[in-house]
Amino acid sequence: MSVDVAAIRRQFPILNRPINGKPLHYLDNGASAQVPQAVLDAVHAYETTSRANVLRGVHALAEAATEAYENARAEVAQFLGVPAEEVMFTGGCTAAINLVAHSYGSLLRPGDEIVLSELEHHSNIVPWYQLAQRAGLRLRPLPVTDEGRIDVAGLPQVVTERTRLISLAHVSNVTGAVLDVAAVVAAARAVGARVMLDGAQRAPHGPLDLPGLGIDFYAFAGHKAYGPNGIGVLWARKELLEAMPPFMGGGSMIGNVTFEAITWAPPPRRFEAGTPPIGPAIGLGAACRWMMEQDWTALGGHEMALTQRLMDGLAETSSARLIGPAGLQGRLPVISFVLDDIHPHDVAQILDSRGVAVRAGHHCAQPLMERFDISGTTRACIAPYNDTGDIDALIDGVRETVRRFA
Amino acid sequence: MSVDVAAIRRQFPILNRPINGKPLHYLDNGASAQVPQAVLDAVHAYETTSRANVLRGVHALAEAATEAYENARAEVAQFLGVPAEEVMFTGGCTAAINLVAHSYGSLLRPGDEIVLSELEHHSNIVPWYQLAQRAGLRLRPLPVTDEGRIDVAGLPQVVTERTRLISLAHVSNVTGAVLDVAAVVAAARAVGARVMLDGAQRAPHGPLDLPGLGIDFYAFAGHKAYGPNGIGVLWARKELLEAMPPFMGGGSMIGNVTFEAITWAPPPRRFEAGTPPIGPAIGLGAACRWMMEQDWTALGGHEMALTQRLMDGLAETSSARLIGPAGLQGRLPVISFVLDDIHPHDVAQILDSRGVAVRAGHHCAQPLMERFDISGTTRACIAPYNDTGDIDALIDGVRETVRRFA
Amino acid sequence: MNDALYHDRIVALAKSRTGAGRLPAPTASARRDNPLCGDRVTMDVRLEEGRIAEIAHEVRGCALCQAAAVALRSRAQGRPADDVPVLRQEIEDVLKGTAAGEGNFAAFTPVRAYRSRHDCVLLPFEALQAALNNS
Amino acid sequence: MNDALYHDRIVALAKSRTGAGRLPAPTASARRDNPLCGDRVTMDVRLEEGRIAEIAHEVRGCALCQAAAVALRSRAQGRPADDVPVLRQEIEDVLKGTAAGEGNFAAFTPVRAYRSRHDCVLLPFEALQAALNNS
Ligand SMILES: Cc1ncc(COP(=O)(O)O)c(C=O)c1O
């Protein structure tokens, strides 16, 4: 393996922090990844040398802040392979999806249909449910296979002439399965529907080529992609943005304001009401730059080798059952499992006592838990800075948990 | 004056940064204030020792992050004089007002009326305009006096039996005028209307006693109150929150999720969809703590003495005209002025060449500009770290500008 | 450190499953969910003249929640329904570290340090109180 | 540094107000606003056989915007309407630093360093183009 993991680890200051007297094995990356020094430095430089409000100021700090903010937009755009004016900063991935549900959603008619899936994160269910209630729409969930994949074979049953939007997780935050985007786009195009991908779990694994996917909307969260909290991204095609009304109202998104009539600024400003999350955006720009500087062929190999090691270790634990694809094909390093008769919280708590941080619970995917008839899973998500020591500590902890509750 | 301004200045690292080879005189605090070291440290500690997602994790970092996040909520609550469970973190002041416009707004009926004023920031106009369009409501603006105050004498003309909400700036971001809250609350109570205050320009000047004001909703922005970007606060009475539906949908704000029915979590979680802006919230908590540690009797005196000095300097410049109250009564240190025949942007640009940062333009208050028949003002906003040198540099720059364009 | 959480007594309580299941003819029942973690507790109770004659619990939750259901049953059975708030106060005091806890309740002392797990322990108490309020 | 922005030539152009006002009988007019700063420019133009015979401008804006309106008028009057995009390209090149700028346009060289002010200079060009598109 050509990855110098130690060199990567040195860039993430938190990894030196001991947990309960033991080294930290951080495998909760799917909930929030850690930040490299480059991101901390970018935010610190803004806060201590060029902090000011953006867009409206003529003084030197305001010029510098505006430049840093727009430069961050350009970095994110390059990371996604799209023009900068199609990139909007939002408060998070959830906020980005809500923006589409309110803005694009306001163009839909009663009886129109939106296709989701049984494995969506609540952030890609609840906004559509709320829209459906407001506007009389119908939600049609795609089924999930026993392997934990969105079953694209089910598309013909749920996509109809009334389908206006198909909104799906690019990568499942529970099973790690990667969506068959081409199949979804083909089905959408056949009926003139739009496609939105929730990229929260895909973005942390390297640059994207959104135009190549043939989709219409993409959302992701900064804090899961090595950036700060309080920042997310929405990308949408320019033609769509131009036809969409604003979501939130406030400063900077207007043309002219009187009490009788208000006109809107062009995108992307139309969708960035009020003072944007400037510092967080600058941090996310630095995170995207950091990701673009990595060799993802090597890092992807590294992540998937660790995934295999983890799956092998679980396979040797007879009471462990994987929730998700068993092989490495069409998946990313999000690995969920259950242990017979042991609750995921108990697993996670015992792992914590050994310095291993994982997530346990329903992962904001209650319909998927129902689908598998479980109350939750224990989940490990691997990032470039994870190493074999992290995986081995996790497997040891799982074995100890099984012994303790046997 | 018992304020050790130099000691305060040392806490704000950016104030050491030279601008165009000159010392920075930062008077653009109304757009964004600067951050003290304590805030930078709090965020840095989170990012490097306890960064994790909150509420759902059982590992040590998640416990620490959740505690820091909830502790920040408690600090903000103490700053406002309210219970922590009535405090919601949002993406900003604009996002907080939009939350109320969507959530509380969804309970209103066609024909209901909302009272605003001619001096509101666009963030307290546009969300209500959008709501009025969606729901068939009527917006009724209160007039503004020649001194730049919301004219509470106009309340009887605009408050009716159909008034449901009166939403006003606690302090004007253009004129610095402080609202006569008691008069507004009395008028609202007489017809059973609710009162919301936009506290964006009030919060940076010290702790509040919201219950004492008798209002129902309060909003402010972190970045104007010495905190990070990407964070704002909404406070509302518990009874109101409990009756309000959620605004955005996503993780953490739900009870139970199926495709058929979704139940909501209790407030404040109901209104915090998705991963919250954890780091920014922790920073704002530290900013509120910092403000609570100051002696605001002394600081207020200091700020108003500088205001007087600035107003005196402008009074000696014959072409300068103040837009706002001429005295110190019922105002805060937000000082707007115009110079005959010289555009505010030109004033601000020449000031910038002398290291003086002010804001110029319409300040997102176009209706107020119409009211005074001006295209914009030049605005200085004073913070505790400003000193007489800042004011004198501003006045010198104004004189030079007048000379240059004479 | 937190290995202490899963000491023998808690694990033994949880694994004993004493009283797990449903009652054939309960006076009242209630279910309580913790949406944050997905834990779910159903409590059946049979009352006889204001006394708790019998309790059964169905827990889909972690070992702490299971152990708490078992412990609560052992302390509450046979006592007046009005005593349940007293038991609730006692367990809260144990979690706060201001009481040692009688009988099985003492087993929960180490949970004190894990604030995110307090709700796991309290959920059976909430379900029982809800059942009694329903009766 | 940015004192250079308000050197004598720009201030003189702005103060000259040459061509300020409205035309009695314009062939076409257009108004353009910059909502970020509140600048507003109205351009009147009188065309004669495809040539710009006369221009008048009404500017509610900063000195840069006023100076740009005066400079644009002086360069555009008497030329074919089709030349306006060429002038626009020239001023953009001046702002980018890739051209020195002919005549009055050279005065805008120092604006290059102030990106937030570029739109102030461009607004009169946009209004003139819009007016021509209206004609
Ligand atoms: C009075 C007032 N209200 C609302 C806002 C909006 O705040 P933000 O842009 O931080 O959301 C501002 C500042 O821009 C303001 O001054």
Ligand SMILES: Cc1ncc(COP(=O)(O)O)c(C=O)c1O
């Ligand atoms: C697949 C997926 N979608 C959406 C989200 C929501 O992201 P956030 O909570 O950062 O808004 C998450 C993470 O929580 C996720 O994993």
